[in-house]
Amino acid sequence: AQSVTQLGSHVSVSEGALVLLRCNYSSSVPPYLFWYVQYPNQGLQLLLKYTSAATLVKGINGFEAEFKKSETSFHLTKPSAHMSDAAEYFCAVSEGGGSQGNLIFGKGTKLSVKP
């Protein structure tokens, strides 16, 4: 069965610093992987997705993630944090690796950005 682990429930960076949010997955089949962002009291917005076309995936708002099969990782990065990036970030894998079915989410990482 698939699972997702996000290391670090809280991450704090200074404005302009590198953002690195970690995600490791387990899957017996090639996975589809996603990063979502959630602002307070709102729903989830898709940042980016890995669908096996390219290992480095670029998303919205300057975020990108790299799929590393050997490390079973899909870490999210942004070169320079902005105050508006403060939110909670969720990594998810598609159950069964298929094009349908539920997503399995990590517990989330809350990102704080200090001025």
Add this chain to the structure above:
Amino acid sequence: NAGVMQNPRHLVRRRGQEARLRCSPMKGHSHVYWYRQLPEEGLKFMVYLQKENIIDESGMPKERFSAEFPKEGPSILRIQQVVRGDSAAYFCASSHPSDSYNEQFFGPGTRLTVL
């Protein structure tokens, strides 16, 4: 093109009452998923429906919870005889039947409080 709509956004019920949560998927989307988010937790899958069919309800509690997605109208998640432990945010997501990568679009959620 409107996104996924959920109503109500906030719902307060007393123990023993019924809660009905509604979800209108994006136009053209016939797949609906319900997830529950508890404080400090990621989203947990509850049920996956297509029009008039429950595809996967493996995440639904066996008692008091039911879901439907009729031919016409929104999807409904129904919780009978609510208890305090049902207090959570409930999110609906939808996807297009032709999507190859299981990209799900989320609604803003319904925050249920049980007194």
